[in-house]
Amino acid sequence: MLDVIAVTLMPGMFEALTGYGVVGDAFQSGKARLRTIDPRAYAADARGTVDDAPYGGGPGMVLKPEPMARAIDAAKAELPAARVCLLSPDGRIFAAADAERMAARSQHIFVCGRYLGIDQRIIDSRVDDVISLGSFVASGGELPAMAVIEAVVRHVPGVLGCGDSLRAESFAGAARLAPPCYTRPEEFEGQKVPAVLLGGDHGAIERWRKEEAGRRTAAWRARQDDETPR
Template sequence: MIFDILTLLPEVCQAYAQASILGRAQKAGLIAVRPLDVRPFGLGRHHVVDDTPYGGGCGMVMMAGPLCAALESLEPEPAGPVILLSPQGRRFDQAVAEELARLPRLILVCGRYEGVDERFRRLKVDDELSVGDFVISGGELAALCVVDAVSRLLPGVLGSEDSAASDSFADGLLEHPHYTRPAVFRGLETPEVLLGGNHALIARWRRAQSLARTRARRPDLLAKARLSETDLALLDEVADQDNIG
């Protein structure tokens, strides 16, 4: 899968994309993360990419011309949607990540300053995504969230094919608690069920903890989840958050 990122900070995007899971996935040829610096497409010898807003107001606005020129310099195939990272976009969540993971390519546009000229949005943008109801200095962090979340869903990117399926939100619930060595740390013990080797009991415990944790921390998710009769019975067994490991 190809991720093109239009940005004024290509070094930031490249540094993250070369590390850890994304770096290994790129070396294996499973994904390609290609930051494109918009600055060389700016106007004049200083490569200007922003200007003051018409009508007055504080801040600067990214001009449509450099953004369009950068976008039009990309290879046309394979086709992929142009996605602007914007607080006005639809909320990016696991369901959207799964939707995007079915595509061969994403073109992610990172805004800066006060935003981008509306004409670029109208002429070129197919979709807008927001990673939350808060303001950050630019779209780079949001774009990298999209790249990371989508990449994890692609075959071969994670070491285990079951890893993505067990992540938080994969089935609409938060993930269960995790423990590793030592069995006792500063007086806190690992739940005995995890040490016994009975995989059926472990799976049951983890499901119960996932349900209880979601109920305690994100009841909105639990209200939308499709719960089986077994899930409802497990919820009854876990009385409150104090029982969550």
Template structure:
């Protein structure tokens, strides 16, 4: 998988992709992420990428021309399965969407900033609009990093344990069950006996029941309609 991310503040994305699982994915040749500075496609001494909104109002709007130059240049390099715009009014990102995107080959993510992009960008280029929640960030960079992380970790071979991603919360519509490690007892708090039994069928039954119980307590909305 290859992901291109277009932003006006590339420095915000330096950290997430140079550590941990995302770094290992690139070292293994399973995924690559490249960050593009939108100002490289702007003209004039100021490298302007935003302007006042027609009709007035507070806040600046990202201009279509530098974005168009950038996206058209990248499209000459490869064919994208999706051109994604990170925006608060997009479809809410969830595990199902992460699973779907993990099957793609090439993704391009445009990070919104200021009051957003000229609407014509969305009409001409964007194939999918994504939000990571009902709140507003200063820009789409952190949201883009969240999406990239959630997607890349699902690619076979990225995680050392191939089954790890399959047992994450939300994969089966439930929250993950409680987990424990050594010591088996700490200040009188004991690990459930079934997890120490070695009886795998009983362990799996316990984990499923614990998942259902935790989901009912914390996210009953996930069980609606089931």
């Protein structure tokens, strides 16, 4: 079983992950488990204060080290073998290979920041890995954490109904995109399904799919190069 704890100020957001689709089924059937720990429960005052103004001035607030430390330590007490992962724009970019690698571990802790971020001393002392979904800023780490958790849970054996699904999807194996796919009707708004998919020649279909996957991948990589800031 994949055992996950999210350290978050907004635990209710994770109900969207555990309540729907094949990943929701994985949590409901016991193939995976997700719990949340709210740093407010570890605040020093009755108001549950978890943030304060940054040293040096400037706009925004910073998550205080004391409640974050206690919350992460509580998560580690429950999952002692887990690596602690922070979701942050300055992390390394998450990829399909990371999801597969992380699925091989049974315990994970994800830390979701808010506001300007977390006091750096917590990152230095308690975080093992920093992951980003790309060069953008979200209001908090909850949605990025859910995206990572979903990608990881899909690699847990038995979660996907078809055993070939993971091997056939984008970025599997040689990190190629998947080919285009079609279903009934054969013609829609004047556009027809490629004839090769209707002919029943499985060898030709496989060759077409490989060619289309290669074409898509090359075009995608070219777009990434064109869009890279210079």
